[in-house]
Amino acid sequence: MSAALQGSVGLNGNNARGDTIAVQSLLTRAGMKLGLIDGRCGPKTISAIVNYQRNLMRNPDGLVEPNATTWKHLTGQGSAARTAAPGPTRNVTPVRTPPRVAANGGGGAPAIVGRAAPPVAAAPTPGNSSTSYTTLVPRPDRTTLNRGLTSPSNRVLLAKLGAPRENYSQNDQPITNAKLAAMMSTESVGPFRVTGLRPAVASLREVMLDVQRSIPDLYNSLSSAGMKVVRNVRGSSTSISNHSWGTAIDLKINGKLDVRGDNKVYHGLVLLAPFFNARGWYWGAGFRTEDAMHFECGAALIATFPNP
Numbered sequence: 364m365s366a367a368l369q370g371s372v373g374l375n376g377n378n379a380r381g382d383t384i385a386v387q388s389l390l391t392r393a394g395m396k397l398g399l400i401d402g403r404c405g406p407k408t409i410s411a412i413v414n415y416q417r418n419l420m421r422n423p424d425g426l427v428e429p430n431a432t433t434w435k436h437l438t439g440q441g442s443a444a445r446t447a448a449p450g451p452t453r454n455v456t457p458v459r460t461p462p463r464v465a466a467n468g469g470g471g472a473p474a475i476v477g478r479a480a481p482p483v484a485a486a487p488t489p490g491n492s493s494t495s496y497t498t499l500v501p502r503p504d505r506t507t508l509n510r511g512l513t514s515p516s517n518r519v520l521l522a523k524l525g526a527p528r529e530n531y532s533q534n535d536q537p538i539t540n541a542k543l544a545a546m547m548s549t550e551s552v553g554p555f556r557v558t559g560l561r562p563a564v565a566s567l568r569e570v571m572l573d574v575q576r577s578i579p580d581l582y583n584s585l586s587s588a589g590m591k592v593v594r595n596v597r598g599s600s601t602s603i604s605n606h607s608w609g610t611a612i613d614l615k616i617n618g619k620l621d622v623r624g625d626n627k628v629y630h631g632l633v634l635l636a637p638f639f640n641a642r643g644w645y646w647g648a649g650f651r652t653e654d655a656m657h658f659e660c661g662a663a664l665i666a667t668f669p670n671p
Contacts, residue, residue, distance in 0.1 A: 368434050373412045374425035374633075375503070378404040386427050389437040390415060406637040410577040496584055496616045496631030503633065508649040509640060512661040517603050519662055520610070524560075525671055527607045531595045538593055538607075542671035547591060547609055554582055559590035559609035562668045563660050566642055567612060573638045581616075581631050588613035588620055588656065597623075611659035621656040628655035 370377035372386040380402035387400040387408060395411040409425050416423035416433055427433045524546075528539040538544040548561040553571035557564060567590075575582040591609035596602040605611040613620070616631045628648055632655045636646045643664030647657030660668075 368427070368429040371426055371428045372404055373409055373427050375507070376404060376426055376428075383408065386412070386437070393437060405641055406573065406577060409637060496581055496629060496634070497619050498630045499627040500630050500633060502626045502628050502648055502653050502655070505649050508636070509645050509661075512640060512643065512645050512663070514645045514650070514659060515605065515610075515662040515665050519665065520603075520605065520608050523665055523668065523670065524608050527593050527603070531593065531603055531607070533594055533597070535592045535594055538591075540671070543608070546669075546671055554585045555587045557587050557590040557612065559612070560668070563610045564590075566644070566660065566664065570638050570642045570644065573641070574635065577638070578634060581634060584617045584631065586615045586618060588615050605659045610665065611657060613656045614658065615656070623654045623656070624652045626653050628653065632656065 368382055368385060370379050370382050372378055372382050383404045384400055384402045387397055387402070390408070390411045391397050391400065393415060395415060397407060397411055412427055412433070413423045413425045415437075416425070419432055419436055427437070525540050525543055527543055528536060538547065546561050547558060548564055549556060549558040550564050550568070552564060552568040553575060557567065559567070571582065571585075574585075589606065590612045592604065592606040594604050594607065596604045606613075614632070614635070616629055619629075621627075621629045621632060632646075632648070635658075636648070639646060639658045643661045644658045645661045647654035647659070650657075
C-alpha cells in the first residue's frame with residue numbers, strides 16, 4: 364500500500380477514518396495483531412504504532428505522519444534511513460467503546476445515542492519507560508480530550524445515587540446513607556486495592572487489565588491516592604467531590620502525584636487517558652483547572668449503574 368497519507372494518525376493525530384484504515388492495514392501486514400481494521404484510532408492502534416516504532420527510533424511518539432519515518436517504513440519506501448524488520452506478532456488489548464453522551468439540556472441522566480470512537484489524548488510524547496512516565500508535558504488542548512464524554516454533575520449523581528451524607532467539609536467523612544454505603548466495596552483492581560462504588564470498581568479493574576496488556580511497565584508503576592473520599596471539591600464549600608460517591612480515582616505514577624492546576628501533566632497520564640476514555644471514564648485534565656491525576660466515571664457510565 365503506497366497511497367499518500369493525507370493526515371496524521373495516532374496520538375494527537377487527525378485520525379481521519381481513511382488514513383486510520385490505511386495505517387491499521389499496514390501495521391497488520393507488519394505483524395501487529397489488531398483484530399478488526401475499523402478506522403478508529405483508539406488505545407489498541409496507538410499501542411501498535413508505539414510497538415512498531417520501537418524498531419525505528421529511540422523515542423516512539425505514537426504518531427504516523429505523512430512522509431515521515433514511520434509512514435515510509437510502513438510503506439516500504441527506500442528513502443528511509445533504516446529498515447524496520449517486523450518483530451514478533453504483538454497482541455494489543457481490544458477495548459470496548461463507551462456510549463456517546465447526548466446533550467440533553469437538563470440535570471437528569473444523559474441520553475445514550477450511539478457508540479463513539481475512543482477519544483485520543485494528545486501531548487508531545489517522550490520515549491516510553493518507567494522513568495519517562497513522570498516526565499512533565501504540556502496539558503493537551505482541552506478540545507481534544509474526553510470526546511463524547513461528560514463529567515457528571517452533582518445533580519446527576521444525587522439523582523442517581525442519593526446524597527452520601529448530610530454535610531461535607533474539606534476532610535474525608537463517613538457515608539451516612541445506608542443504601543449507598545451498602546454499594547461500597549474494597550477490592551483489588553490489579554496493581555492496587557481501592558474502596559469505591561462496586562460497579563465503578565469493576566469498571567476500573569477492566570481499565571487496568573487493558574493497560575496491563577498494552578503497557579505493562581506503566582501498569583506496574585501505578586498506585587492509588589484515593590477513590591472513595593467523602594468531601595467537598597477542593598476550595599469549595601458547596602460542590603461535592605465525585606470521590607464522595609466512590610466513582611472517581613486519583614492516581615500516582617512511581618509513587619508521585621501530578622500537581623493540580625499547573626497545566627502540565629505526566630506523560631504516563633497522557634498514555635492512560637485513552638484506556639479510561641474507552642471504558643467511559645472522564646479525564647480530569649479536561650477540567651478548567653487541570654487535574655490530570657483524576658479520572659472519574661462519565662455521565663453515561665453512571666447511568667448504567669444500578670440504583671441503591
